[in-house]
Amino acid sequence: xxxxxxxxxxxxxxxxxxxxxxxxxxxxxxxxxxxxxxxxxxxxxxxxxxxxxxxxxxxxxxxxxxxxxxxxxxxxxxxxxxxxxxxxxxxxxxxxxxxxxxxxxxxxxxxxxxxxxxxxxxxxxxxxxxxxxxxxxxxxxxxxxxxxxxxxxxxxxxxxxxxxxxxxxxxxxxxxxxxxxxxxxxxxxxxxxxxxxxxxxxxxxxxxxxxxxxxxxxxxxxxxxxxxxxxxxxxxxxxxxxxxxxxxxxxxxxxxxxxxx
Amino acid sequence: xxxxxxxxxxxxxxxxxxxxxxxxxxxxxxxxxxxxxxxxxxxxxxxxxxxxxxxxxxxxxxxxxxxxxxxxxxxxxxxxxxxxxxxxxxxxxxxxxxxxxxxxxxxxxxxxxxxxxxxxxxxxxxxxxxxxxxxxxxxxxxxxxxxxxxxxxxxxxxxxxxxxxxxxxxxxxxxxxxxxxxxxxxxxxxxxxxxxxxxxxxxxxxxxxxxxxxxxxxxxxxxxxxxxxxxxxxxxxxxxxxxxxxxxxxxxxxxxxxxxxxxxxxxxxxxxxxxxxxxxxxxxxxxxxxxxxxxxxxxxxxxxxxxxxxxxxxxxxxxxxxxxxxxxxxxxxxxxxxxxxxxxxxxxxxxxxxxxxxxxxxxxxxxxxxxxxxxxxxxxxxxxxxxxxxxxxxxxxxxxxxxxxxxxxxxxxxxxxx
Numbered sequence: 033x034x035x036x037x038x039x040x041x042x043x044x045x046x047x048x049x050x051x052x053x054x055x056x057x058x059x060x061x062x063x064x065x066x067x068x069x070x071x072x073x074x075x076x077x078x079x080x081x082x083x084x085x086x087x088x089x090x091x092x093x094x095x096x097x098x099x100x101x102x103x104x105x106x107x108x109x110x111x112x113x114x115x116x117x118x119x120x121x122x123x124x125x126x127x128x129x130x131x132x133x134x135x136x137x138x139x140x141x142x143x144x145x146x147x148x149x150x151x152x153x154x155x156x157x158x159x160x161x162x163x164x165x166x167x168x169x170x171x172x173x174x175x176x177x178x179x180x181x182x183x184x185x186x187x188x189x190x191x192x193x194x195x196x197x198x199x200x201x202x203x204x205x206x207x208x209x210x211x212x213x214x215x216x217x218x219x220x221x222x223x224x225x226x227x228x229x230x231x232x233x234x235x236x237x238x239x240x241x242x243x244x245x246x247x248x249x250x251x252x253x254x255x256x257x258x259x260x261x262x263x264x265x266x267x268x269x270x271x272x273x274x275x276x277x278x279x280x281x282x283x284x285x286x287x288x289x290x291x292x293x
Numbered sequence: 294x295x296x297x298x299x300x301x302x303x304x305x306x307x308x309x310x311x312x313x314x315x316x317x318x319x320x321x322x323x324x325x326x327x328x329x330x331x332x333x334x335x336x337x338x339x340x341x342x343x344x345x346x347x348x349x350x351x352x353x354x355x356x357x358x359x360x361x362x363x364x365x366x367x368x369x370x371x372x373x374x375x376x377x378x379x380x381x382x383x384x385x386x387x388x389x390x391x392x393x394x395x396x397x398x399x400x401x402x403x404x405x406x407x408x409x410x411x412x413x414x415x416x417x418x419x420x421x422x423x424x425x426x427x428x429x430x431x432x433x434x435x436x437x438x439x440x441x442x443x444x445x446x447x448x449x450x451x452x453x454x455x456x457x458x459x460x461x462x463x464x465x466x467x468x469x470x471x472x473x474x475x476x477x478x479x480x481x482x483x484x485x486x487x488x489x490x491x492x493x494x495x496x497x498x499x500x501x502x503x504x505x506x507x508x509x510x511x512x513x514x515x516x517x518x519x520x521x522x523x524x525x526x527x528x529x530x531x532x533x534x535x536x537x538x539x540x541x542x543x544x545x546x547x548x549x550x551x552x553x554x555x556x557x558x559x560x561x562x563x564x565x566x567x568x569x570x571x572x573x574x575x576x577x578x579x580x581x582x583x584x585x586x587x588x589x590x591x592x593x594x595x596x597x598x599x600x601x602x603x604x605x606x607x608x609x610x611x612x613x614x615x616x617x618x619x620x621x622x623x624x625x626x627x628x629x630x631x632x633x634x635x636x637x638x639x640x641x642x643x644x645x646x647x648x649x650x651x652x653x654x655x656x657x658x659x660x661x662x663x664x665x666x667x668x669x670x671x672x673x674x675x676x677x678x679x680x681x682x683x684x685x686x687x688x689x690x691x692x693x694x695x696x697x698x699x700x701x702x703x704x705x706x707x708x709x710x711x
Contacts, residue, residue, distance in 0.1 A: 110617065112616060112617070132621065132622070133621045133623065136616075136619050136620065136621040136624075137619060137621075139617070139619050140618060140619020140620075141619070145617045145618070147614075147617070150610055151614065152614075153299055153302075153303070153611055153614060154306075155299075155302045155303055155305065155306035156298075156299045156302055160295050160298060160299055160302075163295050164295055164296070164299065164615075164618055165618040165619060166295075167294070167295050167296050168618055168619030168620055168624075169619055219618075
């Protein structure tokens with residue numbers, strides 16, 4: 033499918049101004065227009081999304097049972113995989129316009145990602161785990177630097193997320209699951225990326241720890257004004273979010289046995 | 294920085310497999326480099342023994358055999374050269390110096406050589422160094438003997454000691470025990486066959502055989518040492534002679550003269566040429582040995598590849614985490630190639646270090662046992678090339694798992710299938 037963009041009504045000079053200054057604040061965090069994706073031709077594991085926007089600063093909860101295409105959607109949003117057709121813009125940047133390594137760099141700079149569990153490299157120290165994304169994201173590193181030095185910033189995040197002060201030197205494997213999730217949150221937040229993606233981050237935690245975790249996470253996200261996209265099957269979380277969307281409402285996901293198989 | 298540190302911590306986390314892999318590479322490096330060292334050490338040792346000699350003559354035989362028994366004291370002569378022929382040949386104008394050698398007796402497993410004072414003056418080793426005396430002087434009396442350094446060291450002899458020679462090569466053969474010799478000199482170490490020899494004068498060889506006929510004593514006949522000293526005893530025959538010519542250009546024509554000598558069938562060999570012949574013969578064995586060591590290296594490289602490949606499944610999550618943080622598939626692949634390279638470098642370093650350690654300990658043993666002096670020096674160009682080849686092998690061994698991880702990380706996306 034070929035997307036034809038309408039010609040811009042503005043003179044060229046405005047287009048430049050719009051690109052350099054206004055883009056970040058004016059565009060949506062996520063803007064999807066009719067994408068189709070299939071993992072590969074052999075297994076027909078297809079996903080399609082019509083039109084879908086996530087404005088900047090939104091706290092969005094995507095609800096759906098497991099096996100509803102969550103991981104695939106997150107892979108698409110973060111540019112790990114590319115849709116076969118359609119347009120996907122993140123912060124005004126079309127992902128399919130970037131080369132593979134450009135998308136990796138883009139992801140490093142603009143996304144903080146928290147997985148369900150096993151977020152950390154178990155043999156590394158907590159502080160190294162938190163600082164790791166900065167190795168791939170110079171702009172985030174510069175921002176963390178400006179906030180008072182990258183190590184200080186990491187320690188600050190760890191302590192605001194309720195972790196003990198001396199935890200930085202510990203090996204990640206020695207931490208409890210709840211602590212690991214907080215370290216993962218610190219890693220996602222460091223250098224203030226624009227979008228935080230969380231894939232069932234609380235499902236490994238018991239109820240009151242869930243609440244604790246979400247509280248500190250939201251407080252930090254509010255502080256940086258980042259957009260939060262959380263995926264979960266837990267409807268009870270809905271009250272914390274500015275918008276709740278059912279997976280089934282925005283995408284169609286088919287996992288039928290392929291004819292070529 | 295952090296990525297590198299985490300990669301090292303990942304290795305430390307798997308230290309047992311990592312250590313075993315390094316050990317395998319290290320052993321293979323030791324083997325390959327060791328074989329190469331022994332090979333070149335053997336060549337140098339052999340070549341150094343005949344330094345400066347232009348021609349070796351002896352009774353008619355193969356060139357290699359003549360060289361082996363005359364210079365290296367391995368094996369036995371088939372026949373002798375009469376003293377008359379020897380004198381005739383060395384009186385030729387092109388001859389600068391000549392060392393006659395008379396073999397056949399022994400002392401506790403070491404060979405006794407009847408020769409002249411020219412032996413100590415003209416025999417050169419390792420790039421033209423002359424023989425030096427660690428103690429004493431050449432034989433002056435009829436019953437004086439000069440010991441090679443190993444003979445003196447192993448048997449614990451010093452100047453003035455009395456020793457008896459045995460008839461024939463075995464130490465259990467009949468003894469010339471009625472005529473003891475006095476140690477008049479001990480040679481400094483050379484790393485050649487001179488270390489393993491006892492040197493007496495040609496006349497002494499004749500003297501101890503005055504009372505002997507065809508390998509056993511003549512019953513009832515005893516000639517005293519003093520009586521022997523007064524006898525004239527011209528040598529009747531020698532086993533071989535090492536000859537230096539005035540000009541190298543005359544070597545070929547001199548060789549022809551000796552080979553066509555009419556009075557008796559003689560052979561002349563050019564030591565360098567005969568050595569070449571010898572290396573051609575043992576070259577196949579050397580190549581086979583080097584080939585086997587190379588296969589061991591290849592095996593260790595396959596082990597390295599298999600080790601990294603086997604960790605990929607458990608590191609799938611690690612890779613997915615790195616990818617989600619913005620590491621490109623190329624970075625992931627580079628990490629794995631880097632890991633393979635690091636382990637190979639560690640293996641090369643530890644293997645080389647271990648080899649030098651082993652050489653330092655084993656050097657005297659190898660020298661004593663095989664007469665090969667392995668000089669301990671910095672790796673040669675050949676060694677460096679071998680090590681470089683191993684390093685490239687290690688990098689190649691990392692490419693397969695790297696490619697596999699590259700593919701996996703592209704296909705896995707954010708889903709970590711565990």
